[in-house]
Amino acid sequence: MRLNSGQLPWEATLPNPPVYKTLDGDITCDCLIVGGGMGGAMTAYRLSLSGASTVLIDKRAVASGSSHANTGLLQIANDKSLTACINTFGEANGVLFYKLCQQALGKILELPSLLDIDPQIIPRSSLLYASTPEDVPMLRQEHETLTAHGFDSEFWDTDKIGAHYSFSKPAALYSRGDAETNPFRTVHSLIDKAHSGGVRIYEHTRARHYEYSADGVICYTDHGRIFAKNVIFAMGYETQEMKKDRGAELINTYAIKTRPLASMPKWHEQSLLWETARPYLYFRTTPDGCIIAGGKDEQLTGPDRRDVRVLSQCQLLLKEVEALFPEINGVEAEFSWGAVFGSTRDGLPYMGPHPEYPHCYFIEGYGGNGTVYSMIAADLLADTLAGRSRPELELFSLTRSAKPSPAPAVQPT
Structure with missing residues (x-):
């Protein structure tokens, strides 16, 4: 899928971004992240803090997909108002959604002091x-x-x-x-920091197909295989080419x-x-x-x-x-x-597991607040992989119906 048209503004603001090699050979990891945009970058950074053995691949260069066209507005409010969220999902879930966005934006505002490349x-x-x-x-x-x-x-x-x-x-x-x-600098700064924290990054590395087993997932690329216990797909809008979300x-x-x-x-x-x-x-x-x-x-x-x-x-x-x-x-x-x-259609992003893809999780930060959703997903999925229960994921379930689900018995932390 060709995601962008025209002339994009961000590359000139980081004329010599970090570059990463292409995978050549077989490797193993606890978690494979597929996608080097905002969702993948946030998650790679978050997993680097936990010490998990992590690999990130992108078929393009880092930050050259949808994140390259991102206009960089970060807000607590969403395309769907809090009033509308409460009417659709119930008061507890509607408020939880907005509180998670508020918490995520607070964490995003802390990033400049934690990263080596200024994300602006x-x-x-x-x-x-x-x-x-x-x-x-x-x-x-x-x-x-x-x-x-x-x-x-x-x-x-x-x-x-x-x-x-x-x-x-x-x-x-x-x-x-x-x-x-x-957004271009933010993705590069997060991935650069994740890389320095031990995450292995491979650009121009296309995932050709996957094999799912009881023990994990094998990802086949052009020049090697990745044996992963878990996979996080952070492919943005191209996820719809892999699986259609109704x-x-x-x-x-x-x-x-x-x-x-x-x-x-x-x-x-x-x-x-x-x-x-x-x-x-x-x-x-x-x-x-x-x-x-x-x-x-x-x-x-x-x-x-x-x-x-x-x-x-x-x-x-x-x-x-x-x-x-x-x-x-x-x-x-x-x-x-x-x-x-x-x-x-219901105004919430998708994030979490899917029953047809064992050992896999998805980040689909669809909507006008995708960077904020990426931070929410990074936190929820990193905790999940570490064995900590995050019932908030039910709110963003990939298999949710139009009918509001019962509110998770949690408060954002």
Whole structure:
């Protein structure tokens, strides 16, 4: 699957990334991670701290799949509101999901002090604004739900929004505790640290097929075999080529990064911006004085068709930036790209075991919060492999039905 189209911005920010050899020969390990994107990187780093014998392989270079197209917004709030999660899954499960995201973001914010390559993770606030006046009651309800369960949320009216930004909207929720990141640097910094902690990394190593036995899994590559007690598949959207998840949906999405601005527009705390419309637009700034904008989602097509659509869709994104911030009218896009994006029908990611794949676990961080989901999965699966029970995995079960499951009798730790 060709995941990305157009010109991506991140490689220039790490001109000499670490490189790793291709597997040549047979090896053994406790855990094999298949995929060198955000999910695989988070898990490799987490397992390196536990001392487990771990191998990570990627058929491409590290961080060159979906993580290469990631726009780097990290939030506690999800595409599905807390109110909607409670309505769908029940109060205990809905709140648990948001608390797990909050906990994961806290751990992500600790990473810069723990890694050797700066991942450029920067704390940010967020503004979720009403796209239309009809969305205001929904925003007010969400504000009440968030505050009732201990999450940071302020309800802003039109005047307050206009006092802090170049634009005004019918209403908005302002919250703290979120972040932005450079996803390319983050993946490389995590894998570099995992490698220094003993994880064996192999790039350009394609898994051809697998044999499952009572004792583990044998992964056959082009030039060797990997004998693993357990396998974690962290292949992102390409997982759908291996097994179809009935609740997963793939689309095309688009993004731009502007040229550096002479000065930032009126943009309170350079917060992350997004809206209530679905599909939604989102905006952030970068440390080098640019703006990233994303959205304009559309039906999944072949990569050739997406290649053609990049220019027109990204021109529309540029107009959206100018509409919010008229003082930078005439700003140009330096990078424009499109990519495959995945979500789930019920709004939760997939992570955990699958009955048809013994000794295997999956990380499918589908949705707009994939980096945060990757941190959740890394923690839950690392504990599971170490023999510690994590009933929270039931919430993200790959075999879950549309009917809400009973709440796990746990609190996030």
